Amino acid sequence: MIPPIPSLSRTSRSPQRHRQRRRSLAHRAHRATGGVGHRRLALLASLTGLALGLSACSSPLAERAMRNSPQEHAEATEAAAAALNFGPPLPAGAVVERPGERAATTEHRSAPEEDAEGSLRPDSAKPEERVPEIIERGRLIVGVDQSLYRISYRDPRYGDVRGFEVDLAREIARDIFGDPHKVEFRFMESAGSLDSLNKGAVDAVIRTMSITPERQETVAFSAPYLSTHKRLLVSNSTDITSTEDLGGRTVCVADGSTGLAEARAQAPASSIVKTRSWSDCLVALQQHQTEAILADDVLLSGIAAQDQFTQIVGPALSQEDYGVAMALPEEGGNPGLVRQVNSTLERIRTDGTWWDMYNRWFGPYLNSSGPPPPHYRSEEETHAQE
Structure with a gap:
C-alpha cells in the first residue's frame, strides 16, 4: 500500500527537500512490504512520484482534499485509485467501484423500526x-x-x-x-x-x-x-478514525449488503471494493488493497478476533x-x-x-x-x- 502523503506547503518545496522526501517514501514503502522486487519497487516509486508531481499540496483525507481545487481533488483520488493496481490481485469476484462511476445515491441506508412492518405475534398453539x-x-x-x-x-x-x-x-x-x-x-x-x-x-x-x-x-x-450498528474496522497503524477520513481512500463492503449504500453515502469520494464475502474484505485489508471495512459491528467483532492488528473505530453510523x-x-x-x-x-x-x-x-x-x-x-x- 502506498503510504499516505502529507500535505506540503508551496513555499517549502525546494528541489533538495523534494528529492529527500521521495527517497524517504520509497524507503518506508520497502519496509512496509517486507522487501519487494525491483520491478514492484519501481512501480511504487513511479506511483509515489506521480502523486507528488500532480498535487504536492493535496492530502488523502476527504476533509482536506475538498478544500483544494477540484482538479487537485481529482488528482488525489486518481492517485489513491491507482494504488489498487499495485500488489497481489483482489480476492476472486471482487469489483472496484470508483467515485466517478456512480451517481449521487438516494438508496435506503437503514431500516428504522417504525418503517418496517411488524411480525406475527406468537399464539398458544403447539x-x-x-x-x-x-x-x-x-x-x-x-x-x-x-x-x-x-x-x-x-x-x-x-x-x-x-x-x-x-x-x-x-x-x-x-x-x-x-x-x-x-x-x-x-x-x-x-x-x-x-x-x-x-x-x-x-x-x-x-x-x-x-x-x-x-x-x-x-x-x-x-x-x-x-441489533447492530454500522462502524469501521481499520488497521492499528492507520490514522483513520471515522468516515470523515475516508475521502480519496478505499473502503470494502460485501456486495449486496446494506453496507454498500452506507459506504456510497458516507464516503462519496472513496473507491469501494465490493467482495463476495466479509472474509474477502479482511483479505483485501491484509493485502493493503483497502484501508477500511464498513460493516455491522457484530460482523466486525469476528473479523477483529481473527486479526490482532485491526480495530473497530468511529461512532455508530446507523442501527439495523x-x-x-x-x-x-x-x-x-x-x-x-x-x-x-x-x-x-x-x-x-x-x-x-x-x-x-x-x-x-x-x-x-x-x-x-x-x-x-x-x-x-x-x-x-x-x-x-x-
Whole structure:
C-alpha cells in the first residue's frame, strides 16, 4: 500500500527537500512490504512520484482534499485509485467501484423500526399445530453462512458449525422437537439466500439479514433477534478514525449488503471494493488493497478476533435489526413457522438464554443494551392481509 502523503506547503518545496522526501517514501514503502522486487519497487516509486508531481499540496483525507481545487481533488483520488493496481490481485469476484462511476445515491441506508412492518405475534398453539410438516420430517432445515466468525462459521478443529446464529437455530429446534440437535444446516452465499428460501430448499435463513421494508416484500421476517450498528474496522497503524477520513481512500463492503449504500453515502469520494464475502474484505485489508471495512459491528467483532492488528473505530453510523427470514405465504411459506420462531425469541429474551449467547460470542468485543424488543403487527392487520 502506498503510504499516505502529507500535505506540503508551496513555499517549502525546494528541489533538495523534494528529492529527500521521495527517497524517504520509497524507503518506508520497502519496509512496509517486507522487501519487494525491483520491478514492484519501481512501480511504487513511479506511483509515489506521480502523486507528488500532480498535487504536492493535496492530502488523502476527504476533509482536506475538498478544500483544494477540484482538479487537485481529482488528482488525489486518481492517485489513491491507482494504488489498487499495485500488489497481489483482489480476492476472486471482487469489483472496484470508483467515485466517478456512480451517481449521487438516494438508496435506503437503514431500516428504522417504525418503517418496517411488524411480525406475527406468537399464539398458544403447539409445535404440532404450527409446523406439522417439519415435525413429520424430523428436522429443521436452516440456511446459514459458514465463514462469519463468532456469528456462523465452520470450526476447523471439529468440523462443525458454531456461532450466535447457530445457537439460535438450535434453540428453535429445541422448542419444536425438544432436541437442539434436530437441525440441518445448509451453507449459502448471501446472493442465493432468498432463492433457496422461496424454492423451499430451507425452512428459514438465519444469516445476518437486516429487516428492511424492501426485503419484507419478498420474505417474511421474525421479530428482531439482534441489533447492530454500522462502524469501521481499520488497521492499528492507520490514522483513520471515522468516515470523515475516508475521502480519496478505499473502503470494502460485501456486495449486496446494506453496507454498500452506507459506504456510497458516507464516503462519496472513496473507491469501494465490493467482495463476495466479509472474509474477502479482511483479505483485501491484509493485502493493503483497502484501508477500511464498513460493516455491522457484530460482523466486525469476528473479523477483529481473527486479526490482532485491526480495530473497530468511529461512532455508530446507523442501527439495523437482524431477523430470521422465512418464505411468504404466497411463496408457499407457513405463517405458523413465523409464530413458532417468535415464540422461541420470546423465551430466550426472558429466561436469560439470549444474554448467555451474546456474552459467549460477542462479550469480549462489544457491549449491548440487551435483546431488541419485539415488533408485532396487530391482529387486525394480520387478518386484513390474510
